[in-house]
Amino acid sequence: MIKTWLKRLITVTAAAVLMMALAGCGGSGGSEEDKSLQKVLSAKQLVLGLDVNYPPMGYTDENGEIVGFDIDVAQEVCDRLGITLVKQPIDWDAKEEELNSGRIDCIWNGMSVSPEREEAMCISKPYLRNELVLVVASGSDIRSKQDIKGKKIGVQSGSTTQEVLEGSELSTENEVLTYDDNIGLMQGLRQGELDVTFIDSVNAYYYISMSDDRFFVLPESLGDEVFAVGFRKNDKALCEKVQETISEMRADGTLKNISAKWFGSDITIVK
Amino acid sequence: MKKRKLSGYFAVQSMIFTTLIVMFFVVGIIVYYSMLYAETREHITKIGELNAETSAEQIDKYLSSGVDVLRMTGYTLDNMIRNGNSQEEILAYLENQSIAVSNITSGNSPGFYGCINNGYLDGTGWVPETDYAPLERPWYVEAKANIGRVSVVGPYVDSRTHRNIITLSKTLCDVKSVIAMDFSMDQLQKIAEDLTAHGKSYAEIVLNREYKVLAHSDKSEIGKCYFTEPGSFGNALIDELRSTDENYFFLRYEGADYIVYTTTVANDWFCVSVIDATSSLRRLKRPLIFIFAAALTILAVQLVIIIRSNKNTQIAKQLSDDLSEAENAISEKDSRIGEISKLAFKDALTGVGSKSAFNRLTAELAEKHKTSHTPTAVVMLDVNVLKNVNDTFGHDAGDKYLCGCCGLICEIFRYSPVFRIGGDEFVAVLRNADFSDREKLLQKLRDACDESYSHTDRMPWERYSIAAGMSDWLPDEPDIEQALLRADKAMYDSKRSFKERHKELKSISR
Numbered sequence: 020m021i022k023t024w025l026k027r028l029i030t031v032t033a034a035a036v037l038m039m040a041l042a043g044c045g046g047s048g049g050s051e052e053d054k055s056l057q058k059v060l061s062a063k064q065l066v067l068g069l070d071v072n073y074p075p076m077g078y079t080d081e082n083g084e085i086v087g088f089d090i091d092v093a094q095e096v097c098d099r100l101g102i103t104l105v106k107q108p109i110d111w112d113a114k115e116e117e118l119n120s121g122r123i124d125c126i127w128n129g130m131s132v133s134p135e136r137e138e139a140m141c142i143s144k145p146y147l148r149n150e151l152v153l154v155v156a157s158g159s160d161i162r163s164k165q166d167i168k169g170k171k172i173g174v175q176s177g178s179t180t181q182e183v184l185e186g187s188e189l190s191t192e193n194e195v196l197t198y199d200d201n202i203g204l205m206q207g208l209r210q211g212e213l214d215v216t217f218i219d220s221v222n223a224y225y226y227i228s229m230s231d232d233r234f235f236v237l238p239e240s241l242g243d244e245v246f247a248v249g250f251r252k253n254d255k256a257l258c259e260k261v262q263e264t265i266s267e268m269r270a271d272g273t274l275k276n277i278s279a280k281w282f283g284s285d286i287t288i289v290k
Numbered sequence: 291m292k293k294r295k296l297s298g299y300f301a302v303q304s305m306i307f308t309t310l311i312v313m314f315f316v317v318g319i320i321v322y323y324s325m326l327y328a329e330t331r332e333h334i335t336k337i338g339e340l341n342a343e344t345s346a347e348q349i350d351k352y353l354s355s356g357v358d359v360l361r362m363t364g365y366t367l368d369n370m371i372r373n374g375n376s377q378e379e380i381l382a383y384l385e386n387q388s389i390a391v392s393n394i395t396s397g398n399s400p401g402f403y404g405c406i407n408n409g410y411l412d413g414t415g416w417v418p419e420t421d422y423a424p425l426e427r428p429w430y431v432e433a434k435a436n437i438g439r440v441s442v443v444g445p446y447v448d449s450r451t452h453r454n455i456i457t458l459s460k461t462l463c464d465v466k467s468v469i470a471m472d473f474s475m476d477q478l479q480k481i482a483e484d485l486t487a488h489g490k491s492y493a494e495i496v497l498n499r500e501y502k503v504l505a506h507s508d509k510s511e512i513g514k515c516y517f518t519e520p521g522s523f524g525n526a527l528i529d530e531l532r533s534t535d536e537n538y539f540f541l542r543y544e545g546a547d548y549i550v551y552t553t554t555v556a557n558d559w560f561c562v563s564v565i566d567a568t569s570s571l572r573r574l575k576r577p578l579i580f581i582f583a584a585a586l587t588i589l590a591v592q593l594v595i596i597i598r599s600n601k602n603t604q605i606a607k608q609l610s611d612d613l614s615e616a617e618n619a620i621s622e623k624d625s626r627i628g629e630i631s632k633l634a635f636k637d638a639l640t641g642v643g644s645k646s647a648f649n650r651l652t653a654e655l656a657e658k659h660k661t662s663h664t665p666t667a668v669v670m671l672d673v674n675v676l677k678n679v680n681d682t683f684g685h686d687a688g689d690k691y692l693c694g695c696c697g698l699i700c701e702i703f704r705y706s707p708v709f710r711i712g713g714d715e716f717v718a719v720l721r722n723a724d725f726s727d728r729e730k731l732l733q734k735l736r737d738a739c740d741e742s743y744s745h746t747d748r749m750p751w752e753r754y755s756i757a758a759g760m761s762d763w764l765p766d767e768p769d770i771e772q773a774l775l776r777a778d779k780a781m782y783d784s785k786r787s788f789k790e791r792h793k794e795l796k797s798i799s800r
Contacts, residue, residue, distance in 0.1 A: 148439070150437070150438060220437045220438050223465075224434075224437040224461070228434065233464060234464070235372060238365055238368055269532075270517065270532075275500075282434075282437075283431045283432075283434055284434075285435075286436055290532045
C-alpha cells in the first residue's frame with residue numbers, strides 16, 4: 020500500500036515539476052559574491068578620482084580646496100553611508116588604470132558616458148547632460164563651424180571631446196592641440212594660443228560666466244552626452260548603493276539644492 | 291482472490307495514467323493560454339505604445355514649435371551680438387519677430403523679450419516696473435543653468451493675461467545674454483484633454499522635471515507636485531516611473547491595472563499616457579483562471595476517485611478476507627460434520643458400528659446383491675445378564691460389562707464389522723475368511739464365554755456371557771432381513787439354553 024502511495028506521490032510531484040517547468044517558473048542562478056560595497060563600508064572611505072581642473076564639477080579653488088558639484092554630491096552620498104570621502108587627483112588620461120589598480124574606487128568628475136566606457140566600467144545612471152561645443156574668443160571671425168579651416172583647435176587629452184574631434188573632418192582640416200585640462204584649454208584660447216576650443220559645455224559656460232573676458236559659443240553643438248559615475252566593472256553592489264543614495268537625494272530635494280548652488284537651478288537629469 | 295487484487299492494481303495504474311494524460315493536457319492548455327496572455331498583453335501594450343507615441347508627438351510638436359522659433363530668433367541675435375548691433379536695432383528685431391510669432395502661434399505666444407548685452411529688451415511692448423530685476427527672473431536663471439539648451443520655466447499664471455503659461459528661454463552666444471518667450475499651456479491642455487476624450491487613454495499627463503503637473507486630461511490635477519503627494523495615484527505613478535528604464539510599465543493601483551507609457555518631451559519633461567487595462571487584462575485572465583479552476587477540479591476529482599478506488603480495493607480485500615474466513619469456517623464445519631457423522635455411525639459406548647451404520651450396510655449389501663451375491667452370514671448376539679449387573683452393581687458396572695462383551699465379540703470376529711443394534715444386542719456380518727470359518731468362530735465365541743463365565747472368582751461384570759445365533763444370507767433372498775430373523779431365532783434358542791443351565795440367575799436378579 021505504501022509503495023503505491025509513494026508511486027502516486029512521485030507521479031504527482033513529477034507532474035507538478037513538469038507543469039512548473041513548462042510554465043517557465045525557473046529559478047535564477049546564483050552569482051559571484053560582490054564585496055565592493057562591503058569593502059568600502061569596512062574601510063569607511065570612498066576614494067574618488069578626479070581631474071582637479073574641471074570646474075564646476077570638481078576643481079581646486081583659490082584656497083587649495085577641492086570643490087565642485089560632483090564633490091558636493093559625493094560628499095552627501097558618503098555622509099549618508101557614514102564614510103569619509105577621499106578626493107584623489109588623477110591624470111584624466113590614466114583614469115581607467117587608476118580605477119583598475121584599486122587606487123581609486125570611482126571616477127566621479129563629469130565623466131561622459133561612451134560605449135567604450137560602458138564596456139570597461141560599471142556606470143551609474145546619468146545625472147547631468149552635456150554638449151560638446153566650440154568656443155572662440157571675442158575678436159574671432161569664426162561665426163560657425165564652416166569657418167573653421169586651417170585653424171588651431173584645442174582639446175583636452177583623454178576626453179570624449181578629443182575622440183569626437185579626431186573622428187570629424189575638423190581634425191584633418193585644422194591643427195589639433197591637446198591640453199591636460201580644461202582650464203589650461205580656456206587659458207590657451209584667452210592667450211591666443213588657440214583659435215577655437217572644443218570643450219564640454221558644462222565647463223565652458225561656467226568658465227565664461229565667471230570670466231570678465233568675452234567668449235562666444237558657436238551655434239552648432241557637435242554632440243550631446245551625459246555624465247555618470249564610473250566604478251570597476253565588477254563593483255556592482257557599490258555602484259547600485261551610490262545610485263540608490265543619489266535617487267534618495269533626488270527625491271528629498273538635496274540634489275536640487277546642490278545643483279542650484281553650482282548652476283543656479285536644478286539641471287540634474289536623475290529620475 | 292488473486293484476480294481481485296490484480297484488478298485493483300490495474301485500476302490504480304489506469305487512474306495514474308489518466309491523471310497524467312489529463313495533467314499533460316491541462317499543462318498544455320495552461321502553457322497555450324499563458325502564451326496567448328503574454329501575446330495579447332504585448333499586443334495591448336504595443337497599441338498603447340503607439341497611442342502614447344502619437345500623444346507625445348503631438349505634445350512635443352506643440353512645444354517644439356515654440357522651441358524652434360526661439361532657436362531661430364536666438365541664431366539671428368547671436369549674429370547681431372557678434373556684429374555689434376546696437377540695442378535699438380536688436381529691440382526692433384525683437385518687435386518684428388514678436389508680431390510674426392504671435393501670428394504663427396495663433397496668439398499662443400505674445401513674442402520675445404530678453405536680457406541682451408546687460409540690458410532688458412521687450413519685443414512684446416511690455417514695460418517693466420523700475421525695480422524689475424531681469425537677472426533674478428526664473429527665465430534668466432534657468433537659461434543660464436541649462437547651458438545653451440532651451441529651458442522651460444513654469445507653468446505659472448501670467449499676471450497680465452491670466453493664462454496658464456510656460457516660458458521658454460535660452461542663453462545666447464556670449465553665454466550671458468538670454469532670450470525668452472512666453473508660451474500658452476492652453477493648447478497643451480487641450481491636446482491632453484482631446485486625447486483622453488477620444489477614448490484612447492485613461493489619462494494624459496505632462497510632467498516637468500520636478501514631477502509637477504503641467505497639463506493633465508483632468509484639469510484639477512494641474513499644478514500638483516506628485517513628489518509631495520504620498521499615497522496618490524500620481525505618487526504611485528512616479529515611484530514606478532523613477533525606478534524603471536523602460537518606456538512603459540504596468541501599474542496596479544487600488545485594484546485596477548494600468549499600463550503607463552512615458553516619453554521624454556522638450557526639456558526633460560515627461561509625457562505620460564495612462565491606459566486602464568483592467569478590463570482588457572481581466573478579460574484575458576478570466577479564461578486562464580477558468581482553466582486553472584478546471585484543472586484543479588479535474589485533479590480533485592481524480593484524487594477522490596483514486597482515494598475511493600483505494601477504499602474499494604480495501605473493501606474488496608476485506609470481502610475476500612471475510613470470504614476465505616467463511617470458506618475456512620465451512621470446511622471446518624464440514625470436518626466437524628464428518629466427525630459428527632462419524633459419531634452418528636459409531637456407537638458412543640463401545641466404539642463399534644451403530645444401528646444406523648448397520649442399516650446403511652444392509653442397504654448397501656442389498657444394492658450390491660442385485661448384481662452379484664457375496665456369501666454372507668449374520669451373527670445375532672445378545673449379552674446375557676446385563677440387566678442383573680445393571681440392577682445389582684449399577685450402570686457403570688453394566689457399561690463395563692457391555693464393553694467387555696463387545697471386546698470379546700470383536701476379538702472373535704476380528705475381520706468382520708460388528709454393530710450394536712440395541713441395548714444389549716450386537717450383530718456381526720461375516721464375509722470372506724470369517725464367513726468360511728463361521729461355525730468355528732461361533733464355537734470359539736461360545737467356548738470363550740463359557741470359559742469367562744466359569745471364573746466365579748471374578749467380579750460379575752468381568753464374567754462375559756453372550757447368547758449367539760447365526761444364519762446365512764441365502765442367494766435367493768433379496769435382502770438380509772430373513773437371515774437376521776433366522777439368526778435371531780437361533781440366538782433365542784441359545785439364550786434359553788443358557789438360562790436353563792443357570793436357573794439361579796433369576797433369583798439373584800430378584
